[in-house]
Amino acid sequence: MNANEITTVIVDDEPSCIKCLESDLSRFPEIRVVATCTSPDNAAREIVRLQPDLLFIDVEMPGMTGLELLSRIQSDIHPDMHIVFYTAYDKYLLDAIHASAFDYLLKPYKLKELDDLINRLRAHVAKDEKVNIEQSLRKLLIRSKFAVQTISGLVFVKCEEILLFQYLRELRCWQMMLAADRKLYKLRMGTTAKDLLGINPSFVQISQDYIVNLDYLCSIENVTLKCELYPPFTDMELNVSQRYYRRLRDVLEIL
Missing domain, CATH: 2.40.50.1020 (LytTr DNA-binding domain)
Known part of the structure; x- marks a missing residue:
């Protein structure tokens, strides 16, 4: 991960929630939102294509939950992607932990909660700056894979x-x-x-x-x-x- 820039993808079926989170994230100079998605299929394609450093993913979406989406693409994303589940329901907390999520954010969140999350991310990034060669190569190789939407x-x-x-x-x-x-x-x-x-x-x-x-x-x-x-x-x-x-x-x- 480049410590000077944290590429970010937001997945939520509610455009208003995306707009709010994207606006709040703009307060952090190193965060760069590279894509926003409102449908699971489009999200799967963009996440695999972009391989972001940070992923905000809603849990409850029509047709497929965020947990199911993550499970579907798990083998096609790099291992050091920081995944944040955010939802209005805390009943998914345990599932998020099992899915190795970096963090969990409840809607509606307070700005301080988002600030604390980004600060934890910064600390985690600083600790992991010495990424081993194997992880870097794996991330590079996975980036060459993309998703094609068939019928x-x-x-x-x-x-x-x-x-x-x-x-x-x-x-x-x-x-x-x-x-x-x-x-x-x-x-x-x-x-x-x-x-x-x-x-x-x-x-x-x-x-x-x-x-x-x-x-x-x-x-x-x-x-x-x-x-x-x-x-x-x-x-x-x-x-x-x-x-x-x-x-x-x-x-x-x-x-």
Whole structure:
């Protein structure tokens, strides 16, 4: 954790509570709120993507409790994330302790209670400034994993695990193909090519229907613009359209 900045995510289904907590946290110069979420699914995706230093998470939310959300992503977050459960019900205190929460804040909290919590965090950060190399590497590796929203739920993957995205015109949605077993996941409606290309520079669009991972692209024929993928994907027939080939040349360093 960078002692000069504590990245923070707030998860609460009530926007007014988020606004209040975010305002109160603005009094602390080292606290930087990088995301606020009102739904558990969006929260899971953002927490895994951002890997914040500090997480405020409401316990009671529609569809999924904060405890269930944390359990769902536990293996995908770094071990030194400071988790604060905050809720109007103290009956969850024991569960929060079992979930290894850093602290517990009851709504409505008093400013002094929040001040005391941040001071405890500061002390904890100062004590842990000498983070061991293993933890640092684990945090760095986990940051490379992100969440993809499919029609059945969240799928946590790394960039190199994705072979390509294909647009299904009849269903009007994109699907993701994993490289390991060519398993397919239909993505939620509304996901755009721009969304997918923004995940990582390794993803490039070769046509209106295909976005491929450059790590698996071996060559493109001059005349036919046929793509050849690295084994074991040589059996896949993909072509770059003239329109996207021009864009591809701008992205790649062509000798």
